[in-house]
Amino acid sequence: MPTSTPTRDRILAHAERVASRDGLDRLTIGRLAAELGLSKSGLFAHVGSKDALQLEVLRRAAERFRDAVVRPAARTERGEPRVRAYFDGWLRWAADPAMPGGCLITPASFDLDDRPGPARDFLATAQRQWLDTLAHAARVAADAGHFRADLDAAQFAFDLNGIYLGCVFAERLLGDSDAEPRARRAFERLLGDSRR
C-alpha cells in the first residue's frame, strides 16, 4: 500500500461514503475515478486493485471504530459502567455522519460471509475481536460483582450483538423511529438478567 497522501485520503474518504450507502461490492475503481475526476490508472496508483481498495476501506472503518468506540470506553470505570460505555458508543457509531448509509461493516459481514478472501478474513477477525472485547468486559463486570459470578460472558456478547443488529435492521430497513429505544430496553433486560 502507498503511504498516506492528501489525494489518497480524499479517495478513501469518498470510497467509505460510497460503500456506506451502496455496499462494499459497488466500490469499483472505475466508479471512483469518474466521481473524483481522476483517471483510472491514477486512482489505481493511489489505492491499488478493487480488492485492495475494499480491504483498505474496511481497515479504515475498523480503525475509526476503535478510535470512536473501543478506546474511549476502555478508559471508563471497569465493570457494568464500561459495558454500558461500549454499548452507548456502538449505538452512536451506527449514526456516524461519515457513513451516510450507516456502518458499512454490518452489511459487509452478511454479504461476504460466503466469499473467501482477504476482506472476509479481515471482517471475521475484526468482529471476533470486538465480541471478545465485549465478553471480556462482561467477565470483568462479573468479577467486580456487578454481574452474577456464573455469567456466560460469550453468551452475553452474542446477545449484545443481536441487539445491535436488530437495531440497525429496524432503523435502516424498516425506518422504525422506535428502534434505538427498543435496543436500549433489550439492553436493560440483558443487564437485569446478568445481575440476577
Added chain:
Amino acid sequence: MPTSTPTRDRILAHAERVASRDGLDRLTIGRLAAELGLSKSGLFAHVGSKDALQLEVLRRAAERFRDAVVRPAARTERGEPRVRAYFDGWLRWAADPAMPGGCLITPASFDLDDRPGPARDFLATAQRQWLDTLAHAARVAADAGHFRADLDAAQFAFDLNGIYLGCVFAERLLGDSDAEPRARRAFERLLGDSRR
C-alpha cells in the same frame, strides 16, 4: 411477468442459489445466461430485466418462507407453543439446502436499506409482516396466560429478530458451531422474561 414454465422455473431456481451465495446484487442477466447456456435475449424473455429478476427471486424466497415456516407454525397450538414453532422453523429455514449461502433475504435487508426501489420496498413490507406475525403470536400467548399480560409484543418481535440475526452472523461469518445453541439459550431467556 411471464407465466411459469419449466425453463423459467429452472432459471429462477438457479438465480436463487446464486443470490444466496453471492448476494442479490451479483445476480445479472449476463451471468445467469452464461451459467445456464442461454442467450441473454432468451433469458430476458423469461425473466425480464435485472431489477425484475431480483424482485422475483425475493418473491420466491418469501413465498418459500411462508410455506416452510409461517403456515406450518400457524397450525400449531396457539400461545407459547406457536411462538416456539415460529422460532424453530426460522432456525431450520436458515439452514435450507435450496440456499447454499444461507437465507438471501437477510443480507439483502442490510444491503438494500439505502437503495430505494421495488426490491427494497418488497423487503421492508415482507419483514414488517413477519415481525407483525411474531408480535401477534406473542400477544396471543399473553392473552392465553402463557406470557405476562403487560408484555410489549412489538418489543418481543424486535428481540426475537435480534436473536435470529445474531445467530446467522455467528454461524456464517464467524463459523461459530455454538451459534444455534446460543440462539436457543437467548430464546429461552426471552421466554423466561416474557412469563415473569
